[in-house]
Amino acid sequence: MTLATRLVPLLAIATALMFAPAPFMIYGAPLESTMGVIQKIFYFHVPAATAAFMGAIVCGVASALFLWRRNRLADHFALSGAELAVLFGLIMLVTGPLWARKAWGIWWQWDVRLTTALVMWMVFVSYLLVRRFGGPGSEMMSAVVGVFGMALVPFVYISVNFWRTIHPTTNVVPSLPASMMWPFGWSMIAFTLLFTTLLLVRVRLETNRAMLEDAYVAMED
Amino acid sequence: MPSQATLDFDNVHLREASRHYGRRRALARTSLTFGRGEIVGLFGPNGAGKSTMLGLLSTTLHPTTGSVLFGDRPAADLGDDLRHRIGVLGHDLFLYGDLTARENLRFFGQLYELPNLDARVQVALDEARLVERADDRVSGYSRGLRQRLALERALLHDPRLVLLDEPFTGLDDDSAGFLAARLRRLRASGAIVLMATHDFDNAAGLVDRMVCLRNGRAREVAVDGRALRDRYRATMAEEWP
Amino acid sequence: MSVLRAALLIARKDLVVESRSRELAYTTLFFAVSCVLVFAFALIREGRALEDAAAGILWVAIAFSGTLALGRAFERERQAETLKALLLAPIEPSAVYLGKLTGLLILMIGVELIVVPVVGLLFDAPILRAPLLLAALLAAGTVGFAGVGTLFAAMLVRAHSRDVLLPVLLYPITVPVIIAGVRGTAAIFAAEPNLDVAGSWLSMLVFFDAVFVTLALWTFRPVMSD
Numbered sequence: 001m002t003l004a005t006r007l008v009p010l011l012a013i014a015t016a017l018m019f020a021p022a023p024f025m026i027y028g029a030p031l032e033s034t035m036g037v038i039q040k041i042f043y044f045h046v047p048a049a050t051a052a053f054m055g056a057i058v059c060g061v062a063s064a065l066f067l068w069r070r071n072r073l074a075d076h077f078a079l080s081g082a083e084l085a086v087l088f089g090l091i092m093l094v095t096g097p098l099w100a101r102k103a104w105g106i107w108w109q110w111d112v113r114l115t116t117a118l119v120m121w122m123v124f125v126s127y128l129l130v131r132r133f134g135g136p137g138s139e140m141m142s143a144v145v146g147v148f149g150m151a152l153v154p155f156v157y158i159s160v161n162f163w164r165t166i167h168p169t170t171n172v173v174p175s176l177p178a179s180m181m182w183p184f185g186w187s188m189i190a191f192t193l194l195f196t197t198l199l200l201v202r203v204r205l206e207t208n209r210a211m212l213e214d215a216y217v218a219m220e221d
Numbered sequence: 222m223p224s225q226a227t228l229d230f231d232n233v234h235l236r237e238a239s240r241h242y243g244r245r246r247a248l249a250r251t252s253l254t255f256g257r258g259e260i261v262g263l264f265g266p267n268g269a270g271k272s273t274m275l276g277l278l279s280t281t282l283h284p285t286t287g288s289v290l291f292g293d294r295p296a297a298d299l300g301d302d303l304r305h306r307i308g309v310l311g312h313d314l315f316l317y318g319d320l321t322a323r324e325n326l327r328f329f330g331q332l333y334e335l336p337n338l339d340a341r342v343q344v345a346l347d348e349a350r351l352v353e354r355a356d357d358r359v360s361g362y363s364r365g366l367r368q369r370l371a372l373e374r375a376l377l378h379d380p381r382l383v384l385l386d387e388p389f390t391g392l393d394d395d396s397a398g399f400l401a402a403r404l405r406r407l408r409a410s411g412a413i414v415l416m417a418t419h420d421f422d423n424a425a426g427l428v429d430r431m432v433c434l435r436n437g438r439a440r441e442v443a444v445d446g447r448a449l450r451d452r453y454r455a456t457m458a459e460e461w462p
Numbered sequence: 463m464s465v466l467r468a469a470l471l472i473a474r475k476d477l478v479v480e481s482r483s484r485e486l487a488y489t490t491l492f493f494a495v496s497c498v499l500v501f502a503f504a505l506i507r508e509g510r511a512l513e514d515a516a517a518g519i520l521w522v523a524i525a526f527s528g529t530l531a532l533g534r535a536f537e538r539e540r541q542a543e544t545l546k547a548l549l550l551a552p553i554e555p556s557a558v559y560l561g562k563l564t565g566l567l568i569l570m571i572g573v574e575l576i577v578v579p580v581v582g583l584l585f586d587a588p589i590l591r592a593p594l595l596l597a598a599l600l601a602a603g604t605v606g607f608a609g610v611g612t613l614f615a616a617m618l619v620r621a622h623s624r625d626v627l628l629p630v631l632l633y634p635i636t637v638p639v640i641i642a643g644v645r646g647t648a649a650i651f652a653a654e655p656n657l658d659v660a661g662s663w664l665s666m667l668v669f670f671d672a673v674f675v676t677l678a679l680w681t682f683r684p685v686m687s688d
Contacts, residue, residue: 134618144617283688313541313546319483320482324478329547332548
């Protein structure tokens with residue numbers, strides 16, 4: 001973790017530098033013809049959703065490593081990934097309906113992306129709940145939830161896909177004009193940096209806590 | 222049971238074994254060896270680590286650090302078959318209340334793949350002095366009857382290592398006498414017997430070794446002519462690290 | 463001993479225990495019927511059910527009563543620590559999972575044999591229109607739900623607040639089972655039935671079962687050893 005320890009301040013500075021001009025870039029981006037200013041949520045919503053997705057992947061992979069290899073560092077990554085998935089997922093779930101209300105005239109639509117995102121968000125909330133309230137051995141139980149949650153994604157996606165999809169698809173992104181592409185790409189990088197920084201800080205916190213527990217226990221011995 | 226013949230051990234070792242639950246220390250760096258033909262008494266207040274030590278030896282708990290060796294091999298190398306050689310009488314008795322005594326014994330006997338099961342079950346019912354009530358549901362038994370049945374359930378597969386958590390609970394003097402005699406026979410047959418108990422009267426004259434536990438630490442106390450209770454009090458009054 | 467033989471012994475033991483007390487069968491069945499009733503009050507307008515209501519109510523009743531049965535079945539193994547005794551026996555831990563799963567499946571399918579006709583009767587649902595397909599949907603859905611539920615209920619036996627954690631963990635993970643079960647059953651019950659659609663939901667359920675029961679068998683040993 002020493003490399004990560006040295007990286008964290010650099011990452012934090014880079015994240016701050018990226019976020020500082022982002023509001024001005026987004027302000028400067030042209031208004032979209034039909035949606036107007038509401039469209040600017042997109043610069044926030046999509047990067048947050050991407051970060052939530054990354055958190056889910058980190059949690060799923062790390063949970064599997066912890067479950068079958070009993071790697072404690074993997075457990076710290078899994079917990080941090082789950083927390084970030086819930087945090088960024090919440091941003092996604094709040095900003096999405098704000099946009100939808102204007103675009104579709106409704107707050108919520110049971111379409112495939114929205115439903116999948118909601119179900120996955122609930123899976124990671126349940127990961128944190130079992131971790132918090134499960135008592136001794138809850139690391140293992142939450143790891144099962146992480147692994148099952150990861151295996152669940154295609155099933156939720158396919159099963160919800162039978163309903164009509166009205167969410168804009170990812171091929172919106174390449175069709176953006178350069179004036180919108182710039183702030184969008186900038187936001188994506190800023191969020192990814194923020195995600196990485198938070199992940200490393202959180203993992204380091206968890207690792208330090210485990211070290212403290214070990215030291216405490218060793219002293220008792 | 223081809224594996225059983227090969228899988229045997231003459232002693233069990235705890236090597237610097239610790240077990241923690243978060244910050245709570247249940248057992249701290251304990252090294253002890255138990256051999257065949259011994260009855261070892263584990264004494265200590267509630268939460269001192271008696272059950273944790275039994276859990277480690279029964280392979281249901283893994284040590285946080287250190288190891289548990291059966292003969293000279295760790296439990297992980299020996300696989301699921303190791304449990305053919307371990308018998309556990311838990312504090313909660315491990316019996317199905319809605320099954321009869323005979324059904325309980327038969328069910329576990331089948332899981333352990335015992336040959337001549339019917340005959341073995343009959344012998345076990347005899348030992349527990351439950352022949353007349355063998356076909357009554359266990360939920361209707363008194364604590365003492367259940368305790369006797371649970372012991373025979375734990376011993377049904379002739380385990381090498383016998384782990385008993387409070388075996389004298391709920392037994393009247395008569396039954397306690399039978400239990401002590403049963404444990405002496407086990408010792409004579411070459412079993413390694415560990416017993417966690419608070420009952421000094423029944424343990425007196427029965428245990429060959431005495432291990433006192435406090436706060437996750439174990440200390441062996443020589444068994445000589447003196448009363449166990451006095452030895453225990455004296456040990457507990459000493460300075461512990 | 464082979465895993466299957468040990469699993470059958472455990473399942474048979476569960477059936478003997480249940481045949482003595484019948485606690486699970488009666489309470490689960492009555493709870494399922496109560497669910498049907500409660501949702502009927504929510505979804506019936508002017509004496510008629512909303513479209514697709516029967517399929518939805520049926521699966522909600524199965525999921526809710528199944529959760530109850532899962533919780534009780536493992537509470538029973540917790541009382542005298544008999545689950546620990548099973549894990550102490552020289553058998554593969556996955557045999558314990560399979561045995562408990564088999565016992566629960568028999569119980570849940572028994573309950574469904576009564577709840578499905580009740581729903582058919584109360585909501586005028588054509589349960590005999592494609593009986594084999596409907597039975598296959600119910601069986602595959604029940605395997606998926608109980609397959610995940612048995613693992614979760616077993617691992618939660620030692621947990622604090624297990625009563626509330628079981629549904630909290632179980633419902634999000636079994637969303638595909640509920641969707642596929644409800645949509646497949648609705649496709650059979652609809653005024654213009656579409657059996658092909660029901661068939662494709664069935665194949666999704668079978669695929670879900672294969673993946674999640676395999677995962678559960680894989681994870682049972684690490685999660686049950688302490």
